[in-house]
Amino acid sequence: MADLLRTPLFELHRELGARMAPFAGFELPLHYASGILAEHRFCRESAALFDVSHMGQIRLRGPDAEAALERLVPTDLRGLAVGRSRYTVLTHERGGILDDLIVGRDPDGLFLVVNAARRGFDLAHLRTHLEPGARVEELAERALLALQGPKAAEVLGRLVPQAIRLVFMEAGWFDLEGMRLRISRTGYTGEDGFEISLPAEQAVGFARRLLAHPEVRPAGLGARDTLRLEAGLCLYGHDIDEDTSPVEAGLAWVISRRRREAGDFPGASVILAQLRDGPPRRLVGLLVEDRQPVREGAALYQPGAGPVGRVTSGAFGPTVGRPIALALVAAAHSAPGTRLEAEVRGRRVALVVTPLPFVPHRYVRARPGENR
Numbered sequence: 001m002a003d004l005l006r007t008p009l010f011e012l013h014r015e016l017g018a019r020m021a022p023f024a025g026f027e028l029p030l031h032y033a034s035g036i037l038a039e040h041r042f043c044r045e046s047a048a049l050f051d052v053s054h055m056g057q058i059r060l061r062g063p064d065a066e067a068a069l070e071r072l073v074p075t076d077l078r079g080l081a082v083g084r085s086r087y088t089v090l091t092h093e094r095g096g097i098l099d100d101l102i103v104g105r106d107p108d109g110l111f112l113v114v115n116a117a118r119r120g121f122d123l124a125h126l127r128t129h130l131e132p133g134a135r136v137e138e139l140a141e142r143a144l145l146a147l148q149g150p151k152a153a154e155v156l157g158r159l160v161p162q163a164i165r166l167v168f169m170e171a172g173w174f175d176l177e178g179m180r181l182r183i184s185r186t187g188y189t190g191e192d193g194f195e196i197s198l199p200a201e202q203a204v205g206f207a208r209r210l211l212a213h214p215e216v217r218p219a220g221l222g223a224r225d226t227l228r229l230e231a232g233l234c235l236y237g238h239d240i241d242e243d244t245s246p247v248e249a250g251l252a253w254v255i256s257r258r259r260r261e262a263g264d265f266p267g268a269s270v271i272l273a274q275l276r277d278g279p280p281r282r283l284v285g286l287l288v289e290d291r292q293p294v295r296e297g298a299a300l301y302q303p304g305a306g307p308v309g310r311v312t313s314g315a316f317g318p319t320v321g322r323p324i325a326l327a328l329v330a331a332a333h334s335a336p337g338t339r340l341e342a343e344v345r346g347r348r349v350a351l352v353v354t355p356l357p358f359v360p361h362r363y364v365r366a367r368p369g370e371n372r
Contacts, residue, residue: 024116036222047149056119064133095270143203148193190231232356
């Protein structure tokens, strides 16, 4: 793994006994000594700390930044208030997804978090289409930590009390003993939690401070994947890609009403036609009626008939207590309750289409005393 990149927390991971693995060009912790199952459960019950510094952090500045970025996505960004964030997708002219990302509105511009495997592509794409009207700056000197779980707010509040006033998809800048932290109440587990952007040279010290609390344990890529799968959250390059439209992926909600009416985003003719007539296939959840997980790439069949789709992500769901999967299947076979079969090691395994998410999200959407 000599050619892989390393995050600022690499030596801390080794000190904590992590088993390292390649992911998106980085050497990252797959799990620690306790194992994936324990890390998954601890996140659901308490708080887990993930190193997500491999994700791309990008700042957009300039008077044309919002309008320029809006021309690349189907989401309304000009109505985004300072401190608020929105999930969206970059689309191309055939209606497929180039990447999914979070866009936040800071006082001095937009703050983007993009997928690690697409950061180079995204930077080039943004610079080609946004500059010189907007300035695109990669924040390579900043690390990113994710504190996730029902006790995340309690722990973070001991260090940065003001941060726990944030609600889901809200962010702010905070000072802590000389550290400039950008904290957003977001995450990739379906649990309440925070993502903390901070200077790379201060990341290890801050991570140690969080891990010093008994409510917090480190977690790796394995638990992050099973947690996001139970939450029904897409992974780029697996459940969504350049050949998947937002409508097929169940992400039509990112297409705001104004943008639907204007049809002024890449791939609008394809995407709006799918909104009107229905897509040819849909991303669905599957419960596996077997103890054997059904992995990515497994072909799916209508019982007694031909193929109808393929599994895009699959694993054992620790909270669900059985194997689960995401899959792209023909729209005619995507209704909840539909029975399908998967080809696994030369035999057919039964599955049933089920609504997403497998485990309810526990995001905090209102401050105490507020109703939203």
